Amino acid sequence: MMMMRGMTRSMRAAGLAMLFFLVACDWPLEVPAQVELVAPADGASMSLLPVVFSWQPGDDVAGYRLQLSANSGYTAVVADTSVSGTSVALAVTTDGTYYWRVRAMSSDSVWGSWSESRKVILRRFTIATTLSLPGYSHDIAIQSGRAYVAAGQAGLAVLDVLNPETPALLGQFMDSLNEAWGVAVRDSCAYLAYGYTELIVVDVRRPDSLRAFGELGYLQPGYGYDVAVSDTLVYVAAGAQFVRTNVADPRFPGLSFQYSYPRNCRGVVVEGSRGFVACEQLGVAGWRLDANPPVQVGSMDTPANARGLALLGDRLFIADGRGGLIVAEASDPAAITALGSLELNGYAQAVAVQDTLAFVACGSGGFAVVNVARPEQPRLAARLATPYAAAVAVDGRYVFGCDRDLGLVVIRME
Incomplete structure (x- = not known):
């Protein structure tokens, strides 16, 4: 009480505001774990369409994002799709070598990091x-x-x-x-x-x-x-x-x-x-x-x-x-x-x-x-x-x- 009496009115107001802020704030939101890819295996050669990409399900995940690129730097993306399940089928149009990766989004709309990148070869x-x-x-x-x-x-x-x-x-x-x-x-x-x-x-x-x-x-x-x-x-x-x-x-x-x-x-x-x-x-x-x-x-x-x-x-x-x-x-x-x-x-x-x-x-x-x-x-x-x-x-x-x-x-x- 002696300390409160020694504080100015403006100092007391600022302290109360900080207290209310700390009470109102939630704990930091949890980031989804890195996705574990299932198929196709890295370097797999495919001859049938569509190509089905799949991965392991994560905890408290609302959806996933898959990218397919014509290069390993993902600067030539040919497919970028969001799904709620753990697989997606893509009808890739042109034979060649592609790279794919997946990331998860939590129920709080927080994106996790990208999975490993895998190579897949389409050869029909x-x-x-x-x-x-x-x-x-x-x-x-x-x-x-x-x-x-x-x-x-x-x-x-x-x-x-x-x-x-x-x-x-x-x-x-x-x-x-x-x-x-x-x-x-x-x-x-x-x-x-x-x-x-x-x-x-x-x-x-x-x-x-x-x-x-x-x-x-x-x-x-x-x-x-x-x-x-x-x-x-x-x-x-x-x-x-x-x-x-x-x-x-x-x-x-x-x-x-x-x-x-x-x-x-x-x-x-x-x-x-x-x-x-x-x-x-x-x-x-x-x-x-x-x-x-x-x-x-x-x-x-x-x-x-x-x-x-x-x-x-x-x-x-x-x-x-x-x-x-x-x-x-x-x-x-x-x-x-x-x-x-x-x-x-x-x-x-x-x-x-x-x-x-x-x-x-x-x-x-x-x-x-x-x-x-x-x-x-x-x-x-x-x-x-x-x-x-x-x-x-x-x-x-x-x-x-x-x-x-x-x-x-x-x-x-x-």
């Missing part, structure tokens, strides 16, 4: 094997367990790919004066877009003794780059020409239609009455093939150089050089309409499609796998590095690519 597409081939490969077709490769100056190479991971060269056909650029196969015949000869028909019934038994050089010389077959008709993208040939008797191909373009015709795809020609700087031309003669009814310009084409139902897929991959609506060749596109590393020059995946040969950019389930928003699913990817085909679980340095490249879909 793997180069299973390669096989060196003669020449520079430009195109590839698959039929009944065999691969047919247009191998440039080395001509046509036929390979056994019945077991795709152990391919074997069966035979070779070569015209030393020309260069094989495109190949299509029907029954026992391989049709080659063969440079200045433009079209050569090769009997492939005996791969160990391949022989040409039909060819066509046109009245106005062109240069055969790509070829497509429909029933008894063969269509050739031949430089400054688009050509149709009747091969009812493949020993005697007969020219039935010829159209001149001011630019290079580099790719062709046909289905029923529809035809599409990739014309580099001129983009893509749409044709009605049931007209007599066939007639170009539409076109679509592209940002770069249209080189390769694939058709799946009403969707046209365009390998557009530096423009990457373009997906277009093409139910009517008179009204080709771009739906979406995706820039890709390298130079997109060939494309093949199966279900919701497009496979693109991108020159020095290797092979790209693109998810096209939503055509207006194509997404990169994987990139496989090779020296110079030139062509691609797909058959079931395997993708068969041509690389000018490696030869045949077999990619396995896990």
Whole structure:
């Protein structure tokens, strides 16, 4: 009491305020313990989506935050999600190496420290094997367990790919004066877009003794780059020409239609009455093939150089050089309409499609796998590095690519 009497009124007021503050304050809030990760294990390789991340539950925890990053410094975060449970499933879009971590939040909204960081590898597409081939490969077709490769100056190479991971060269056909650029196969015949000869028909019934038994050089010389077959008709993208040939008797191909373009015709795809020609700087031309003669009814310009084409139902897929991959609506060749596109590393020059995946040969950019389930928003699913990817085909679980340095490249879909 003597001490209180000796204090000034202001000192007493300050002391009471401090007392009330100490009484009102709670003890410091508890910080959640560091989360213990469960799965995937550090360095695990995954091939199925979605990837499920899980961890041990903590005490008095209201929720968790998971980060997934493309680098170990977490400066390239691809997923940052909060959940109340102890697991989360993420549909990671692109193959590669990722890092993940988790932290807990208490019921008082206090965040704990991050867990350890773990690495996880998403690998749905793997180069299973390669096989060196003669020449520079430009195109590839698959039929009944065999691969047919247009191998440039080395001509046509036929390979056994019945077991795709152990391919074997069966035979070779070569015209030393020309260069094989495109190949299509029907029954026992391989049709080659063969440079200045433009079209050569090769009997492939005996791969160990391949022989040409039909060819066509046109009245106005062109240069055969790509070829497509429909029933008894063969269509050739031949430089400054688009050509149709009747091969009812493949020993005697007969020219039935010829159209001149001011630019290079580099790719062709046909289905029923529809035809599409990739014309580099001129983009893509749409044709009605049931007209007599066939007639170009539409076109679509592209940002770069249209080189390769694939058709799946009403969707046209365009390998557009530096423009990457373009997906277009093409139910009517008179009204080709771009739906979406995706820039890709390298130079997109060939494309093949199966279900919701497009496979693109991108020159020095290797092979790209693109998810096209939503055509207006194509997404990169994987990139496989090779020296110079030139062509691609797909058959079931395997993708068969041509690389000018490696030869045949077999990619396995896990």
